[in-house]
Amino acid sequence: MAKALSPEQQWMRLKSSPICRGHGLVRHGELVWDFDAQPNPLCRIYRIQIRFKRLGSPSVIVLNPNLSELAGNRHLPHVYSSTPVHLCLHFPKNNEWTLYKSIADTIVPWTYLWLAYFEHWLATDEWLGGGKHPGEE
């Protein structure tokens, strides 16, 4: 049986992926990786931080720009918290992400996708990315 990927192994994969060029390190068992994501050339550039501890669940934070400010008085869709903004990119019970999967190949592309839907939502008030809300499990 495959072994869960360690923060160091995830760090290696993030570092070698061409879609999340950035910088970061593993310190006291926690991986922190910062990179810029632009869903398409018309979108803003977003500074993203991924944090991951051994046997934990990766957290994805948008450091910049301030999404709550951009949203004004609207409620941000599909986030865990809005200060700072933590993105909810997968539904745990579907095993879309597991401890055996590379963050660079799952969480990172989902971040691009979320940001693309976010900008469409900002422009139109429509969230077209689908998804589940707690309680719909």
Added chain:
Amino acid sequence: MHGGTAATLLVKRKKQMVVSLLDQLCQQIEVTESQYQSATSRYEAVGTWLAESTSPQLTRAKIYPQGSIALGTAIKPIGHNEFDVDLVCHFPDLPATSNALAVKMLIGNRLKEHGTYRGMLEEKKRCWRINYANEFHLDITPSISNPRCAQGGELVPDKLLAQWKPTNPKGYIAKFEQYATIQPRFYLAEAALAKSFADADIAPLPDQTESKPLLKRIIQLLKRHRDHMFVGKTREEFAPISVIISTLAGWAYAKCATQQVHSDAFDLISAVIKEMPSFIKVEIRSGRRFYIVENETTAGENFADKWNSDERLAATFFEWHKDALESIETLLSVEGVDNFSESLSKSFGANKEQVRDTVASIINPISNARITGRLIVAPTLGLVTTPVLGSVSVPNNTFFGR
């Protein structure tokens, strides 16, 4: 990827997206095919009614469209539904000595004989208007042949119905279509660079080939910008007229497409708009500026005629032109789909639905590719559907959370 090349690719891709979105916007604001069909069948019915008259002149008369409906550049008006359908009712046999008022009355009297048209009829200075409430109005202007025009031109009444003045609707349309079909030239080196990164078909973009000739799209955008800039203002009467915009854009497009090579459609659009004023002839007559935008398909029609009796019209044109050029060029520096949407509203008066349907052309191909498992993140470009070096597939996911 080399940093400089990545930046070039990013800008090139952004220009493609902007052009594609402007094309989408035009599809939202233009007169639809079904509206056009409906207008056509209505004016054809009018033509039949006129032809069934007992008047021999009317039986030989022909109704045909002129202006934006004929050119394929018609857009919906802002603030009301009815769009103009400009028609010519041409009397081929009437001599140039005919009385303009009498010829106009031939049409009006016949239309009044029709139970339905009678109630929809409105007399204008030079033409008859048939109002189809909430749809469009047909403006029917009488015309006779111009024996002095070697290009098959016609004569239409002046505002006072005192005399005839030269025009050439059919000749103008033919010349315009000729310009519109010119294929622009783009740098092969740029195209090759793009190809090497599989840029040529890295959709998702709705439709890379514009749905209409570029010249017609440019004119629709310019007219829309004009309509928005002058809507409801006391200055409305100073808005540059469509035929001046179309004529200058046609000449500028012909020049830019044949004599220049551009990097891409965005650069071409901006070059065309920039060139437009250079085709306005300015002469000094009795110490004053005299503006000429001539109808090249007949002698003696100056589209800028009114500018010479009211200089403010010329000034307003230049003011509008500067704003239109800026509005298009600054789209390239806008960051964020929301800011782009706002620019479309501010510069082109796009309403909420039009903005939504325009920017949907960015997100819908992404959603479709996501469903079919073809969605990819490419370095520099972001979400695309054609794999390039270093690209990563987007696996299935379900967004979660509040």
